[in-house]
Amino acid sequence: MPDTIAFIGGGNMATSLIGGLLANGHPSAGVAVIEPDADKRAALTERFGVRAAAAPAELLPQATIWVLAVKPQIMATVVGELASLAGQVRPLVISIAAGVPLAALARWLDADLPLVRSMPNTPALIGAGITALFAGEHVSADQCAAAETVLAGAGETLWVDREDDLDAVTATSGSGPAYFFAFMEAMQAAAEELGLDREIATRLVRQTALGAARMAVESGDSPTTLRTNVTSPGGTTERALTILDEGGFDLLVAEAMRAAAGRSRELAAQIADQ
Numbered sequence: 252m253p254d255t256i257a258f259i260g261g262g263n264m265a266t267s268l269i270g271g272l273l274a275n276g277h278p279s280a281g282v283a284v285i286e287p288d289a290d291k292r293a294a295l296t297e298r299f300g301v302r303a304a305a306a307p308a309e310l311l312p313q314a315t316i317w318v319l320a321v322k323p324q325i326m327a328t329v330v331g332e333l334a335s336l337a338g339q340v341r342p343l344v345i346s347i348a349a350g351v352p353l354a355a356l357a358r359w360l361d362a363d364l365p366l367v368r369s370m371p372n373t374p375a376l377i378g379a380g381i382t383a384l385f386a387g388e389h390v391s392a393d394q395c396a397a398a399e400t401v402l403a404g405a406g407e408t409l410w411v412d413r414e415d416d417l418d419a420v421t422a423t424s425g426s427g428p429a430y431f432f433a434f435m436e437a438m439q440a441a442a443e444e445l446g447l448d449r450e451i452a453t454r455l456v457r458q459t460a461l462g463a464a465r466m467a468v469e470s471g472d473s474p475t476t477l478r479t480n481v482t483s484p485g486g487t488t489e490r491a492l493t494i495l496d497e498g499g500f501d502l503l504v505a506e507a508m509r510a511a512a513g514r515s516r517e518l519a520a521q522i523a524d525q
């Protein structure tokens with residue numbers, strides 16, 4: 252009998268994770284969602300056939316795994332309201348929230364509950380995500396395996412030994428898809444400016460992103476080698492990369508990622524006062 256997994260928060264990320272879970276064979280009857288928005292509940296039920304309710308008491312008592320998928324800023328309030336139910340049910344609790352430390356969850360819930368902090372990303376929806384996990388001290392080996400199973404449908408999983416690493420993970424893979432999409436948006440706009448039709452520009456950029464990503468994953472070559480292979484001496488790519496270099500591309504990427512990791516730490520600091 253598979254675990255019943257309840258998502259608290261039925262937004263973008265929960266939708267992606269549920270999609271991955273079901274695609275991996277978890278039965279829809281074994282997934283529940285607590286979500287205040289009626290339209291979102293209806294959409295989740297229609298799309299995935301999962302049960303959804305506004306009131307936690309309707310679905311959480313039957314769930315052995317709770318996935319906390321609300322915004323970090325409201326986590327204290329949401330979790331505080333679940334504390335007494337969590338004390339009775341004693342689920343494995345998995346948080347996917349950016350910048351919410353396990354110590355805060357333990358304070359709001361019950362210090363002895365098994366708590367796992369994780370950082371997935373949106374490609375989870377198509378099973379192409381990656382999730383980093385960190386286990387709190389009351390998590391058994393079986394519970395680690397269960398947490399991994401919940402997130403395995405979303406793609407690859409890995410464990411980090413230090414909770415602090417999750418700030419860097421968030422800046423890398425959690426937020427990372429948005430960096431690639433932003434690059435694609437910029438390339439599409441530039442291709443149109445160069446005179447291409449929107450449809451042609453979109454197709455060229457999309458397939459180029461897919462092809463480059465697949466080569467990076469499948470060829471066994473490093474991004475540096477792959478980049479060098481495209482760059483003929485004195486050619487077009489070299490001219491383009493010079494512009495990126497002169498514009499401080501590497502420094503800008505590093506600064507952006509530092510800012511994301513800093514925001515993750517800042518959220519944790521704000522939470523420390525709650």
Ligand SMILES: NC(=O)C1=CN([C@@H]2O[C@H](COP(=O)(O)OP(=O)(O)OC[C@H]3O[C@@H](n4cnc5c(N)ncnc54)[C@H](OP(=O)(O)O)[C@@H]3O)[C@@H](O)[C@H]2O)C=CC1
Nearest residue numbers: 260261262263264285286288320321322323347348349371
């Ligand atoms: N988006 C991403 O790429 C990633 C997000 N995360 C983390 O995932 C978490 C969720 O993010 P995301 O899915 O993007 O955010 P969303 O806003 O899309 O989802 C959060 C959902 O929680 C609902 N909600 C609000 N109050 C409650 C409540 N009391 N009980 C249950 N549900 C409630 C919201 O409803 P309503 O809108 O009606 O308020 C909303 O549907 C965040 O903590 C984020 O840090 C982690 C990795 C990647």
Ligand SMILES: O=C(O)[C@@H]1CCC=N1
Nearest residue numbers: 348349421425426427
């Ligand atoms: O932007 C955010 O805060 C969340 C966490 C990682 C991706 N999205």
